[in-house]
Amino acid sequence: MTKTAEVILFPRHAKNPAQFRTWLASISSTFKKYLEGKGLNLTHQREEVLKCLLSAGNHMSLDDVYAAAKKKDPTIGRATVFRTLKLLEECGLAAEVGSADGRTRFEIKADRPHHDHMICIECGRIAEFESPMMERFQNKAIRQHKFIALWHRHEIFGRCELCAK
Amino acid sequence: MTKTAEVILFPRHAKNPAQFRTWLASISSTFKKYLEGKGLNLTHQREEVLKCLLSAGNHMSLDDVYAAAKKKDPTIGRATVFRTLKLLEECGLAAEVGSADGRTRFEIKADRPHHDHMICIECGRIAEFESPMMERFQNKAIRQHKFIALWHRHEIFGRCELCAK
DNA sequence: ATTTCAATGAAACTGAGTTTCATTATCAGG
DNA sequence: CCTGATAATGAAACTCAGTTTCATTGAAAT
Incomplete structure (x- = not known):
């Protein structure tokens, strides 16, 4: 009988800065390709949202990501964060996860x-x-x-x- | 290796009228006991909601139950149906199930x-x-x-x- | 009959999620 | 560089399932 693997998966890539940069670059590139296929661009706001979600050590709600992104760029809007998370989900890079407080959380799905x-x-x-x-x-x-x-x-x-x- | 059981569970009791009556009686009784423990009563509205949920061959949303109950008693209110479903859930007789349309559905959990x-x-x-x-x-x-x-x-x-x- | 409190239905409220809209950025072709 | 077309944005408004409020009704207990 196979032993059930026990892994804390999430901050795996985030621990090592160099590894994180590689991971971010790879996912950014995938995201960019997906957007280009739809005639859209990888704007700096979209990249910021992706970066926030990637660097988080835990699962984030829309407003968690919004707050984190706002720290880096105070002009960013909640609607943009929302739309970007939907895009990430759409192309399979992110996924929604349930939560105890009723607010949907997001996690990076790519390469995991x-x-x-x-x-x-x-x-x-x-x-x-x-x-x-x-x-x-x-x-x-x-x-x-x-x-x-x-x-x-x-x-x-x-x-x-x-x-x- | 155990063969994974394949069962269509839901309308099991509902098929046979006699069996259904026994089932309803048993669950009503459990519900009544639970309510009495909280100083509440099994009113005819509450019993109607329970009956509707039990007799349905499929999983019902709040408004499905409301519509079904209203047919039997046109004066019944949505709030009462809502509250009764919560009570049934609270005491473990019913459970919420997700759905494709975003509206939570309910199912009877007791004796299944x-x-x-x-x-x-x-x-x-x-x-x-x-x-x-x-x-x-x-x-x-x-x-x-x-x-x-x-x-x-x-x-x-x-x-x-x-x-x- | 009177008191007490559970129970109810209608309507109002809540809040996460989503969309609208007027404005701003971006890019391709001239 | 301009210029027109269209993508992108942020703020605010909207949606809608779920939930609560509140004034009224009902029922059990004196």
Whole structure:
């Protein structure tokens, strides 16, 4: 039986500055290509939003990203942040994650293994976990139902180790 | 390796009228006890809401239940339906389920095995599936994280067999 | 009958998410 | 460089499922 991998995935790339720059460059480039395909441009506002989301060590709500981006560029608007997050989601670079407070959070999906979430209802912390075996049986159920799965949401709500005391 | 059970769970009790009456009686009684514990009563409006949700062959939104209840009793209000659904949820008799259209749906949870959902983004149909093995590996991940799981949401979005053509 | 408090329906409110709109930036062709 | 076309933006307004308020009704307990 395969051991279920236990990984804290998120700040992986953010730890090493050089690695972070490479990661940012790679994702920026992908984003730029996607935008160009739609006749759009990678503006400095859009790049700022992407940078904020990438450098965060945790999952961010729209207003988290807005606040972070505003620090770097006080003229940036909430609508732009919103629209950029939607664009990132659209092209598969970012994904929405549920939360304990009802506000959707965002995470970078590109260049990261698939994972699901455990959400603490006390502190709001979102932990990521991978379970290839779980995926396997999920896929089996999908096949049995002849269902064409496009995306899924697997979120476990409860108390994290620290908040459980 | 256990075969993943494939069950269409929902209208199970609703098929047989006698069985349905027994089921309704049992759940009504549980609900009544819960309400009495809080100094509340099982009013005819509350019972009507419960009956509507029980007899439905599919998952219902607040307004679905409201419409169904209004047919039986035109004076019933949306607020009452809302509050009753919350009460049913509170005591574990009902649960919220996501949907393709953004409106939360409700299902009866009492006396039914645990299951997750596949939601068709074309027709809105919500299929239920069970996978004990999947649960098993999910629980393993939860244990490994020393997480206290209170509830979870596992919803797969895509196209059902019919809508996939 | 009177008091008390749960229960109700209609209507108003909430707030995350989204869209509108007038203005500003950007770019391609001249 | 200009110039026209169109992408992009920020502020503010809007949406709408979900929720709460409030004045009224109902029901149980004296």
